[in-house]
Amino acid sequence: MSTQVSNDKATSASNDTTIPFRLEVVVIPIADFDRAKAFYGSRLGWRVDAEADSGTGYRLMQVTPPGSNASVIFGTQVTAAPAGSSDGLLLTVDNVDTARDELVSRGVEVSEAFHDAAGTLGGGFHIGDEGRAAGPDPERRSYATYASFNDPEGNRWILQEITERLPGRV
Template sequence: MSNIHMDSKNMKIEVLVVPVSDVDRAKSFYEALGWRLDADFVTGEDFRVVQLTPPGSECSIIIGTGVTSAVPGSLQGLHLVVFDIETARTELVNRGVDVSELFHDVGGIFHHSGIEGRINGPDPERRDYGSFASFSDPDGNSWVLQEVKTRAAGR
């Protein structure tokens, strides 16, 4: 019997399933980002599970064959929270990733979908949660870097 206490009120996102068309190509892309390869299990031609975790994250992604019916590239706006968005962007660019320039949103709260409402440059006041950059994986699943230096209360 485990001595780990699980509070039934706590729910943590542990894994996100990312739909891809070519598992090996996606695996190479995410490994090139510096993500840790946690697992690569194949049980047949129709089932493969590959799990990768971004540096410092408690949440992983799963790509694979037979793991989702979602259309490859249909996952949009997944957020990677970083302390220093300029450094994070530069590191991704140095790894060969096509990352947008830094931007903030015209509304100043959260970014709109796609490129609507984007204003070039980081948030002018460098407020937490207000500066972004974006990139996509080879299938078009989109990711957003979001700068947070001090988390909001209760987070």
């Protein structure tokens, strides 16, 4: 497997784009609102942006991870997706070890760092454990070291270490 990085105008950011498309919110499926609220708002310490309770079973919370422009929404009667079915939500971090230590200090069970066994840049993003090698990328390349954790509902988050952005990315 190989990963191709492109600098083509069609695939890189361009000032010619007339309509910006920005990822604002990701919806994650949960079954237990209070358990998710305690995890994201209290345990992780993510900023609570909004909370709504209609009194009829509809409950919603929007939280934002530190340093992120995108937020996460969860709640009851928010999505038809089964609870815990989000797999591979990606959080980028400057240093996987530091991020992992922070999460562990907050009581989150986090995998050890891993990388792609084939050594392809950015190729370590695997749904299962196959193709993974223990420890950080041997060359500590940007985009190549990961760790993962699950929320109490079973939604899986991936930490990806990015120390230097690819061309065309801010």
